[in-house]
Amino acid sequence: MASNDALTAPVAIIGGGPVGLMLAMNLDFFGVRSLLINTDPTTRWLPKGSTHNARTLEHFRRLGVAKQVRALGLPPDYPTDVGYFTRLNGWELARLKMPSESEKQRAVASAAATDQTPEPLLRCNQMYVERFALEHVGALPSVTLRFGWQCIDWVDNGDHVAVEIEELATKRRESWRCGYIAGCDGAHGIVRERLSARYDGVTLKQDYLGGPMLNSHVSAPEFYRAVRAPLCWQYWSVNPELRGNIVVLDGRGELIMTTRLNALDEQVPEADIARRLCAMIGAEIPVKFLGHSAWIAGHVRVADYFARGRAFMAGDAVHLFTPAGGFGMNTGVDDAVNLAWKLAAAVQGWGGPDLLATYETERKPVAQRNTAAMGQLTRNIGAVPIGEDMEKDTPAGAVQRRVAGDYLAGFGEEFASLGVQLGARYDGSPIVVPDGTAPPPDDPFRYVPSACPGGRAPHLWLKGRLSLFDRLGRYFTLIRFNPVRDVRGLEAAAQARGVPLRLLDVELPEGRDLYQSDLALVRPDQHVAWRGDALPDDCAMLVDTVTGRFARRTS
Numbered sequence: 001m002a003s004n005d006a007l008t009a010p011v012a013i014i015g016g017g018p019v020g021l022m023l024a025m026n027l028d029f030f031g032v033r034s035l036l037i038n039t040d041p042t043t044r045w046l047p048k049g050s051t052h053n054a055r056t057l058e059h060f061r062r063l064g065v066a067k068q069v070r071a072l073g074l075p076p077d078y079p080t081d082v083g084y085f086t087r088l089n090g091w092e093l094a095r096l097k098m099p100s101e102s103e104k105q106r107a108v109a110s111a112a113a114t115d116q117t118p119e120p121l122l123r124c125n126q127m128y129v130e131r132f133a134l135e136h137v138g139a140l141p142s143v144t145l146r147f148g149w150q151c152i153d154w155v156d157n158g159d160h161v162a163v164e165i166e167e168l169a170t171k172r173r174e175s176w177r178c179g180y181i182a183g184c185d186g187a188h189g190i191v192r193e194r195l196s197a198r199y200d201g202v203t204l205k206q207d208y209l210g211g212p213m214l215n216s217h218v219s220a221p222e223f224y225r226a227v228r229a230p231l232c233w234q235y236w237s238v239n240p241e242l243r244g245n246i247v248v249l250d251g252r253g254e255l256i257m258t259t260r261l262n263a264l265d266e267q268v269p270e271a272d273i274a275r276r277l278c279a280m281i282g283a284e285i286p287v288k289f290l291g292h293s294a295w296i297a298g299h300v301r302v303a304d305y306f307a308r309g310r311a312f313m314a315g316d317a318v319h320l321f322t323p324a325g326g327f328g329m330n331t332g333v334d335d336a337v338n339l340a341w342k343l344a345a346a347v348q349g350w351g352g353p354d355l356l357a358t359y360e361t362e363r364k365p366v367a368q369r370n371t372a373a374m375g376q377l378t379r380n381i382g383a384v385p386i387g388e389d390m391e392k393d394t395p396a397g398a399v400q401r402r403v404a405g406d407y408l409a410g411f412g413e414e415f416a417s418l419g420v421q422l423g424a425r426y427d428g429s430p431i432v433v434p435d436g437t438a439p440p441p442d443d444p445f446r447y448v449p450s451a452c453p454g455g456r457a458p459h460l461w462l463k464g465r466l467s468l469f470d471r472l473g474r475y476f477t478l479i480r481f482n483p484v485r486d487v488r489g490l491e492a493a494a495q496a497r498g499v500p501l502r503l504l505d506v507e508l509p510e511g512r513d514l515y516q517s518d519l520a521l522v523r524p525d526q527h528v529a530w531r532g533d534a535l536p537d538d539c540a541m542l543v544d545t546v547t548g549r550f551a552r553r554t555s
Ligand SMILES: Cc1cc2nc3c(=O)[nH]c(=O)nc-3n(C[C@H](O)[C@H](O)[C@H](O)COP(=O)(O)OP(=O)(O)OC[C@H]3O[C@@H](n4cnc5c(N)ncnc54)[C@H](O)[C@@H]3O)c2cc1C
Pocket: 014, 015, 016, 017, 018, 019, 020, 037, 038, 039, 040, 047, 048, 049, 050, 051, 052, 126, 149, 150, 151, 152, 184, 185, 186, 187, 188, 189, 190, 215, 295, 314, 315, 316, 317, 321, 323, 325, 326, 327, 328, 329, 330, 331, 332
């Protein structure tokens, strides 16, 4: 494959979903050209995930587009409460109160210097963000877009990857010679298939969120007139006849409705789906359907490997989540950010020969951790106690509603799992230098800021209300909290290896307290690689370690 006159790109990205788009944007950020191939001619217009978590928004902030992404979310004053009802116009069982976007922004504006994130979680459907991301990527000269094209074959030839693609509308073919291939091609992609990687784990079978499901994209502006309960972002109907979930997309009448199917290929007439929606509400309203998609819930699965040779995989290609907690795409976005700087280092020549292998070393445990947290949330959802009398206005009905309500009121963690969002750590990674301190206990629902090497650099608001994250360099950054520390040794070692390093002086006592050290070396993905009060004697060894050049270390 790949004739001598093949087209060339350092990186071929297969799949232009949220993860492939994020990888292209991050490679562009590091000045690396990519070829982005996607089967559909444009992004899908079917709603899926509505949770872009704090870390994903931090990544968008780094790329300079967080404000634009936030503008795609719900109207600023729309509440993001989750409400559980027997039916929306029946009894309210529980309500998880959550702030609107305006309230979040006010909290950010007045937050303490050591506040955990400059970018709180955003409720916004991924179809809006994907459309924006494709427009954005389309304007980047470093990205060659091939939407409406399919990767039909690829071969790792040792010193390059030959990629064969075909335009679906015309059957026209192109041969590309690329340095690396990144499979962001979802659950049924050609990259995982050719690598024969398999998903380990389980697919839960349970009453709800454990089997075939139907998502329907609905236009129903009458919804707001018909529903008497105070506004929610997510409405659940929980009763013995029917369980279902409605997520508000735009605050004006577009909704995503999720119900169970008996089989993945079951064809449910739209009139029946409309009846289900009205039964969930407890009122008749006119409904227009904009699309449907069937999917399997209950997956708690991670691929047995994430990379081989010059091929890497990210996102659903290596982990399958059930949408409890909104972790799936967000974990994939974080994969893309981890992979991007390592590919950039390889392409630009400053990465060591062992750097790319750390992609799997670092990301597979995070996928296992996040899927495990999601698996527990999914099981909790499956086990909601639903009494036969819960819709009856009787003492027994009242007891059953209280039991269900108390159980559902404990679901707050599903929607505010800050430990999953910000707490991913790369402890034990060979490119992280441990300092003998213990990392905070790993809790998916609680995030404890810590500069213990391996974790995300704790956030700080600097003087003038600048986010620390906006001041970090594009590549490695040495943060110096104590100006008397001499850092020339590390600067010289980095320069000698061609490793881009920026020095950032931060004179903020809270910063020194938070980081518990005078110096911290932060990687291009904002994780702490090393910290200390003084540079090590052998700065060259430190640079070699954090950039994956291990030969000298192990000899
Ligand atoms: C109902 C629902 C709700 C969800 N809610 C959330 C949520 O709130 N938060 C969250 O984080 N996640 C959520 N998820 C999960 C999230 O949707 C997925 O994890 C995410 O879409 C995965 O992104 P991806 O880019 O890895 O793969 P995909 O989105 O599957 O994109 C893969 C792309 O690759 C293309 N492709 C495949 N093969 C080829 C080929 N050979 N050549 C070219 N292109 C190819 C496909 O056409 C597709 O466009 C939800 C999922 C569902 C079903």
